[in-house]
Amino acid sequence: MNAHFTLDLAADVRELLAYPFMVNALQAAGIAAVMAAVTGWFMVLRRETFAGHTLSMMSFPGAAAAALAGLPLAAGYFAFCAGGALVVAGTGVAGTGSRPASGRGAEAQRAAAIGTVGAGALAIGFVLLSVYGGVLENLESLLFGSIFGVTRGEVLTLAIVAVCTLACLAVLGRPLLFASVDGMLAGASGVPVGAVSTAFLVLLGLAVAATAQITGILLVFALLVAPAAIARELTPRIALGLTLSVVFGLTVAWLGLALSYFTNYSAGFFTTSAAVALFALARAARRLGVVR
Amino acid sequence: MAVELRDASVRLGGRSVWSEVDLVVGEGEFVAVLGPNGAGKSTLLGVLLGLLALERGSVSVLGGGAGAHNDRIGYLPQRRVFDASTRVRGVDVVRLGLDGRRWGVPLPGAERFSARARSERARVAEAIERVGASGYARRPIGECSGGEQQRLLIAQALVRRPRMLLLDEPLDGLDLPNQASVAGLVQEICRTQGVTVLLVAHDVNPLLPYLDRVLYLAGGRAAMGTPAEVVTSETLSDLYGSAIEVLRTSDGRVVVVGQPEAPHHHGPRHELRGRGPGQVLG
Numbered sequence: 058m059n060a061h062f063t064l065d066l067a068a069d070v071r072e073l074l075a076y077p078f079m080v081n082a083l084q085a086a087g088i089a090a091v092m093a094a095v096t097g098w099f100m101v102l103r104r105e106t107f108a109g110h111t112l113s114m115m116s117f118p119g120a121a122a123a124a125l126a127g128l129p130l131a132a133g134y135f136a137f138c139a140g141g142a143l144v145v146a147g148t149g150v151a152g153t154g155s156r157p158a159s160g161r162g163a164e165a166q167r168a169a170a171i172g173t174v175g176a177g178a179l180a181i182g183f184v185l186l187s188v189y190g191g192v193l194e195n196l197e198s199l200l201f202g203s204i205f206g207v208t209r210g211e212v213l214t215l216a217i218v219a220v221c222t223l224a225c226l227a228v229l230g231r232p233l234l235f236a237s238v239d240g241m242l243a244g245a246s247g248v249p250v251g252a253v254s255t256a257f258l259v260l261l262g263l264a265v266a267a268t269a270q271i272t273g274i275l276l277v278f279a280l281l282v283a284p285a286a287i288a289r290e291l292t293p294r295i296a297l298g299l300t301l302s303v304v305f306g307l308t309v310a311w312l313g314l315a316l317s318y319f320t321n322y323s324a325g326f327f328t329t330s331a332a333v334a335l336f337a338l339a340r341a342a343r344r345l346g347v348v349r
Numbered sequence: 350m351a352v353e354l355r356d357a358s359v360r361l362g363g364r365s366v367w368s369e370v371d372l373v374v375g376e377g378e379f380v381a382v383l384g385p386n387g388a389g390k391s392t393l394l395g396v397l398l399g400l401l402a403l404e405r406g407s408v409s410v411l412g413g414g415a416g417a418h419n420d421r422i423g424y425l426p427q428r429r430v431f432d433a434s435t436r437v438r439g440v441d442v443v444r445l446g447l448d449g450r451r452w453g454v455p456l457p458g459a460e461r462f463s464a465r466a467r468s469e470r471a472r473v474a475e476a477i478e479r480v481g482a483s484g485y486a487r488r489p490i491g492e493c494s495g496g497e498q499q500r501l502l503i504a505q506a507l508v509r510r511p512r513m514l515l516l517d518e519p520l521d522g523l524d525l526p527n528q529a530s531v532a533g534l535v536q537e538i539c540r541t542q543g544v545t546v547l548l549v550a551h552d553v554n555p556l557l558p559y560l561d562r563v564l565y566l567a568g569g570r571a572a573m574g575t576p577a578e579v580v581t582s583e584t585l586s587d588l589y590g591s592a593i594e595v596l597r598t599s600d601g602r603v604v605v606v607g608q609p610e611a612p613h614h615h616g617p618r619h620e621l622r623g624r625g626p627g628q629v630l631g
Contacts, residue, residue, distance in 0.1 A: 102437070227453065232450060235450070239429065245398065245426055246424075246446075293437055
């Protein structure tokens with residue numbers, strides 16, 4: 058490709074949009090970024106980052122199993138991440154913002170259980186790989202993503218999953234927030250805390266699967282955690298926080314793709330670097346008292 | 350009357366917590382629920398909310414069965430701590446007390462066209478004003494002090510304008526001036542709005558100037574009356590089945606001496622609070 062970055066940004070954008078593969082990539086990354094930013098905001102609020110990390114590892118056996126069965130990799134990603142969410146949900150009632158002064162022990166126990174689930178997922182992945190006989194050809198793209206090879210069909214699948222996930226999150230809405238901030242009182246007030254928490258983990262699993270296809274398993278967190286973490290540094294408001302999370306998610310996803318196009322370095326590298334840099338800036342701003 | 354228990358017994362995990370308890374709480378009364386760890390104080394609140402079933406006997410709450418009128422009860426569970434990383438504003442936590450059970454999300458800008466959205470916003474503001482939390486309700490709740498968090502949680506319990514408040518150890522973990530001011534706040538709500546209050550506490554002293562009656566749970570039984578009637582050597586010795594001495598200091602404080610060690614049972618929180626004989630409490 059003959060990529061020419063010029064100082065005329067409008068021309069640069071026109072050039073980016075001139076190639077169908079690039080349009081697919083931008084759409085797929087945009088969809089995954091929005092989905093990840095919203096679920097990620099709740100994940101960070103619920104202190105379930107580690108659960109999210111474990112779910113991202115589920116992509117590995119998922120992809121291996123799909124390859125073995127001759128199915129599209131996406132099917133493996135979604136099935137294993139959502140299924141893994143149910144396993145993680147089985148490790149206990151999810152964390153909440155408020156707790157009795159002694160809730161630490163239970164939390165540590167749950168983290169250990171989730172970690173074990175993650176280790177198990179990796180083991181299953183390796184077994185499936187060796188049964189598959191040899192190397193999964195695109196192991197590298199599995200780990201680091203293959204954004205420029207996204208097809209129209211994959212974009213469409215991603216869009217449908219994203220719309221369903223976001224619609225479910227909107228329905229869970231306030232009870233999910235209540236259960237996340239104050240599980241004890243939410244339960245006493247009649248919110249089905251266990252069911253809401255499990256439902257959220259399944260949605261998180263779907264978001265992780267979608268994101269993993271774009272960024273690769275190892276860089277899921279650039280889109281899942283970083284935008285939410287940046288937004289949290291900047292505001293304690295709920296609607297504003299979710300909005301900022303989406304804005305930052307889209308920014309780093311698209312910025313990463315554009316820089317990758319013009320430099321031929323990996324999009325994951327640029328997306329992650331931008332996310333980390335923004336997080337550092339946001340944290341510094343809060344420490345310095347620019348924002349509260 | 351607000352609460353009536355007749356010949357009530359409750360078991361938890363095969364252990365009898367208390368039995369044959371009869372008690373009546375009138376409308377607008379401020380009752381402190383006292384007793385050692387494991388005596389079943391929180392269990393009583395659970396029974397009144399219909400979260401725990403009685404083994405025997407009957408319970409009536411606000412003229413219905415337990416749990417029938419929970420929408421008219423403001424409940425504050427045992428002390429919850431929002432640590433510094435909880436980046437949610439106090440006002441949003443209070444609001445969850447009003448609409449946290451409703452599915453879906455609020456529409457942005459709904460206040461412009463919905464009278465209900467406006468009235469809900471006003472109720473949240475009113476509850477926050479009521480507990481004197483307006484100054485810090487827009488800060489992240491994790492950055493508020495223990496006393497400020499407790500006021501916000503009381504506002505959350507008040508936001509649906511309940512007829513009864515069930516407060517589980519709202520003074521726990523607060524320093525003495527904050528204990529007194531929260532107790533005073535609860536009394537004021539009780540008096541001015543006719544709200545019935547059952548407040549679980551360890552120590553009767555910060556509550557003495559404000560409460561109407563105490564309910565003392567110990568040894569699987571209950572005694573109810575004014576502090577002068579209940580927190581006495583005779584009544585407590587009878588409840589515990591061992592010699593208890595109640596001393597009254599010249600400034601009106603109550604000291605209970607000879608209280609047996611609370612039975613150790615499940616729940617790590619009990620290990621955090623060893624309580625020897627001779628500690629100041631009621």
